[in-house]
Amino acid sequence: MREERKFSVTEPPHISSGETVPRAMLDTILALVPVTLVAIYFYRLNAVFLIGVCLLAAVVTDAVARKIKGRKPSVSDLSVLVTGLILALCFSPLTNWWTAVFATVLAVGIGKEWMGGLGWNRFNPAAFGRAGVIVLAPVTVFLNRQFAGWNVSFPMSPDVVDSVSGATPLTMIASPQMTLDVPHLQLLLANPGGGGLAETSALALLLGGAYLLYRQHITWHIPVSILGAVAVLTTILGHNPADHLLTGGLMLGALFMATDWVTSPITDPGRIIFGVLIGVLVVVFRVFLGPTEGVAFAILIMNAFVPLIDRLTRRGVFGQLNAAKAAAAKATATKAA
Amino acid sequence: MSNGTFTGGIHPPDYKEATSQLAIEDIALPDEIFIPLSQHIGAPCTACVEVGADVSKGQKIGDSESFVSAPVCSSVTGRVTAIEKRKHFTGQEVLGVAIKVGSQEDQAKTNYLKAIPAWEEADLDELRKLVREAGIVGLGGAAFPTSVKLSPPADAPIDTVIINGCECEPFLTCDHRLLLEKTEDVIVGSLIMKRVVGASRVIIGIEDNKPDAIAHMTKATASYPDVTVTALHTKYPQGAEKQLIKATIDREVPMRGLPMKVGALVHNVGTALALSEAVRLGKPLIERVITVSGPGVKRPCNLRVPLGTPLNHLIAHAGGLNAAAARIVLGGPMTGWAQADLSASVVKGTSGLLALDKALAATRDEYHDCVRCQRCVRACPMYLYPNFLATAAEHKQWSAADKDGALDCVECGACAFDCPANRPMVRFIRDAKAAVMARQRA
Numbered sequence: 066m067r068e069e070r071k072f073s074v075t076e077p078p079h080i081s082s083g084e085t086v087p088r089a090m091l092d093t094i095l096a097l098v099p100v101t102l103v104a105i106y107f108y109r110l111n112a113v114f115l116i117g118v119c120l121l122a123a124v125v126t127d128a129v130a131r132k133i134k135g136r137k138p139s140v141s142d143l144s145v146l147v148t149g150l151i152l153a154l155c156f157s158p159l160t161n162w163w164t165a166v167f168a169t170v171l172a173v174g175i176g177k178e179w180m181g182g183l184g185w186n187r188f189n190p191a192a193f194g195r196a197g198v199i200v201l202a203p204v205t206v207f208l209n210r211q212f213a214g215w216n217v218s219f220p221m222s223p224d225v226v227d228s229v230s231g232a233t234p235l236t237m238i239a240s241p242q243m244t245l246d247v248p249h250l251q252l253l254l255a256n257p258g259g260g261g262l263a264e265t266s267a268l269a270l271l272l273g274g275a276y277l278l279y280r281q282h283i284t285w286h287i288p289v290s291i292l293g294a295v296a297v298l299t300t301i302l303g304h305n306p307a308d309h310l311l312t313g314g315l316m317l318g319a320l321f322m323a324t325d326w327v328t329s330p331i332t333d334p335g336r337i338i339f340g341v342l343i344g345v346l347v348v349v350f351r352v353f354l355g356p357t358e359g360v361a362f363a364i365l366i367m368n369a370f371v372p373l374i375d376r377l378t379r380r381g382v383f384g385q386l387n388a389a390k391a392a393a394a395k396a397t398a399t400k401a402a
Numbered sequence: 403m404s405n406g407t408f409t410g411g412i413h414p415p416d417y418k419e420a421t422s423q424l425a426i427e428d429i430a431l432p433d434e435i436f437i438p439l440s441q442h443i444g445a446p447c448t449a450c451v452e453v454g455a456d457v458s459k460g461q462k463i464g465d466s467e468s469f470v471s472a473p474v475c476s477s478v479t480g481r482v483t484a485i486e487k488r489k490h491f492t493g494q495e496v497l498g499v500a501i502k503v504g505s506q507e508d509q510a511k512t513n514y515l516k517a518i519p520a521w522e523e524a525d526l527d528e529l530r531k532l533v534r535e536a537g538i539v540g541l542g543g544a545a546f547p548t549s550v551k552l553s554p555p556a557d558a559p560i561d562t563v564i565i566n567g568c569e570c571e572p573f574l575t576c577d578h579r580l581l582l583e584k585t586e587d588v589i590v591g592s593l594i595m596k597r598v599v600g601a602s603r604v605i606i607g608i609e610d611n612k613p614d615a616i617a618h619m620t621k622a623t624a625s626y627p628d629v630t631v632t633a634l635h636t637k638y639p640q641g642a643e644k645q646l647i648k649a650t651i652d653r654e655v656p657m658r659g660l661p662m663k664v665g666a667l668v669h670n671v672g673t674a675l676a677l678s679e680a681v682r683l684g685k686p687l688i689e690r691v692i693t694v695s696g697p698g699v700k701r702p703c704n705l706r707v708p709l710g711t712p713l714n715h716l717i718a719h720a721g722g723l724n725a726a727a728a729r730i731v732l733g734g735p736m737t738g739w740a741q742a743d744l745s746a747s748v749v750k751g752t753s754g755l756l757a758l759d760k761a762l763a764a765t766r767d768e769y770h771d772c773v774r775c776q777r778c779v780r781a782c783p784m785y786l787y788p789n790f791l792a793t794a795a796e797h798k799q800w801s802a803a804d805k806d807g808a809l810d811c812v813e814c815g816a817c818a819f820d821c822p823a824n825r826p827m828v829r830f831i832r833d834a835k836a837a838v839m840a841r842q843r844a
């Protein structure tokens with residue numbers, strides 16, 4: 066009974082954990098489902114429409130941008146869907162669809178593909194798109210004029226309409242004239258405040274973050290140091306830290322944008338430095354520069370320093386310290402002799 | 403003293419249940435064996451028999467003058483039919499001795515070495531010489547000549563002999579079985595090592611996925627004051643020398659240094675058994691225990707196999723391959739060698755023969771750019787940044803790969819196992835190693 070079959074020869078290891086990029090992206094989308102559902106509960110079809118627009122724009126931009134480079138669309142790795150979804154969650158339900166499309170094109174076309182594609186992009190694509198439409202306000206104004214009258218909006222319950230048309234919680238805490246009139250518990254659990262879709266429930270975001278942590282897609286270092294730095298600094302500055310932790314895109318940014326694999330440091334100490342500095346920047350933006358979407362800018366600024374942070378915080382090889390010690394001991398011994 | 407583990411590593415499923423409770427079986431002799439003249443790290447041997455010569459079991463058939471080498475001996479009584487190049491498990495051709503196996507009665511004729519039953523008083527150099535003549539090498543896979551390891555220089559005193567009973571590679575259970583079935587030999591073998599290098603204690607490290615072996619060895623070593631058993635948290639690659647030293651005695655071998663720098667000597671369970679048999683019975687290293695397993699094998703088993711037996715013969719004993727077999731691996735699935743067919747023969751370092759099915763056999767032909775997920779960084783037991791190292795290697799940036807520690811990589815494969823981008827990390831790193839070493843020689 067001789068076995069005559071031929072088998073493929075490949076290098077080891079011959080087994081793998083089964084982790085894949087699409088699986089991780091799918092996990093990220095799953096982690097965002099709770100907050101997406103809360104947003105849809107409050108904003109109804111407005112949220113569905115905005116998310117749909119961003120996802121569609123992300124897929125189309127990816128296909129076009131990659132076609133230009135002569136490559137196949139990368140939608141199957143699901144990462145453009147993650148970018149589209151996070152971007153949609155950054156926007157308020159009243160955002161015009163063309164602004165959302167513009168942001169998505171910036172995020173996927175420039176922030177990701179033009180910068181080298183998944184793995185090489187230096188800046189978090191969603192943060193890039195979100196900040197891009199703010200920086201390129203003139204373009205948005207131009208678009209507003211072009212598309213005036215094309216706006217799409219759907220009915221919402223009267224309570225929600227009331228709170229959405231008022232000041233957002235972020236504006237309240239960031240303007241000296243105003244005070245936050247929404248209870249913290251409500252911000253934590255469920256609140257239609259007119260800010261980004263993701264601002265409807267910090268708890269839903271935390272649930273998603275816990276799932277990513279459990280699946281080992283993220284580590285605690287970045288979220289804990291961002292939120293910790295914001296809490297400590299705002300306390301020192303005499304604010305109520307809960308005001309800051311629960312408002313604006315901070316939770317979404319700390320758990321889902323700053324933790325983006327490609328654009329965050331790969332060393333643990335580096336991740337802490339990265340997170341603390343993002344926290345510092347967020348507080349500076351909010352406290353000293355008024356009500357801006359400081360989180361996206363803070364993340365982008367720190368994204369630029371990732372290669373440097375990585376280089377400065379690399380660990381030594383196994384036994385390197387001992388090898389150095391032995392060399393030093395030998396040097397002293399020879400000197401003594 | 404012991405922290406029971408090391409930093410980094412991965413937790414692959416261990417797939418050991420198929421064979422861990424199966425006693426070691428003997429295998430019927432094949433018609434012909436082929437013994438490669440180079441099956442260890444170091445200088446290859448030259449044949450010291452001629453075609454047509456009758457050899458008996460245990461007789462030396464190849465040797466080398468070089469210090470870092472080990473002779474090879476015939477595992478059967480029979481007649482030399484050829485001295486030629488044949489396919490080795492590495493895929494390359496290697497010179498070896500083909501022997502037609504004699505009749506069953508012939509096998510009683512043996513040509514063993516002179517045993518040293520009074521090893522506790524014997525001259526140390528006598529013992530070392532016997533270990534060398536017996537052709538003993540590390541049986542964990544690396545196949546480094548044991549006599550060399552037992553001759554440490556005077557300026558590096560060794561205080562601890564560590565017996566590697568981790569068997570951290572999935573599927574393999576041969577060391578596990580040896581701990582249970584060859585208990586006394588393993589202990590005596592380790593005590594001989596301890597005496598030869600002048601150490602004061604023996605520590606047997608066993609992973610806690612083998613509670614029966616831990617309990618059994620703890621009981622068996624109770625009457626030996628210098629021998630202790632340490633249970634280690636199951637994690638791959640705990641059996642790697644430096645990681646095992648860290649896990650058992652919490653000493654960190656200096657970068658690119660040998661274990662003796664921290665007073666430790668690590669030997670595998672199988673090596674301890676071979677040493678005991680050589681010293682007490684004069685039996686050279688002519689057989690070893692191999693786990694034949696995997697979903698592609700009809701009847702997984704642990705086998706005692708004469709060296710030189712063709713892989714085909716092992717598989718036949720195991721009931722043959724089933725239709726699901728998709729990859730044949732010699733050794734463990736993390737570091738073993740894929741085989742194109744079953745024509746190679748068993749050598750000293752062969753610990754397993756696995757047939758994986760399609761679902762298990764990883765292919766890394768299609769892969770993505772690194773997405774910086776950090777998994778490989780968390781997994782690397784050598785504290786490297788496999789992501790940077792492999793990317794540098796992929797782009798043939800050899801100086802960068804050198805700086806990123808290409809030569810410090812132990813090729814454990816932990817990084818590739820866990821990479822979501824499916825990157826062929828070990829292939830990249832091997833390329834880099836070869837290039838960096840070629841440049842150093844130039």
Ligand code: SF4
Pocket residue numbers: 781782783784785786787788791810811812813814815816817818827828831
């Ligand atoms: S870089 Fe080398 S030592 Fe580190 S995990 Fe990968 S194969 Fe193992």
Ligand code: SF4
Pocket residue numbers: 771772773774775776777778779788789792817820821822823824825
């Ligand atoms: S595991 Fe793979 S994708 Fe992740 S950092 Fe390492 S090389 Fe990159």
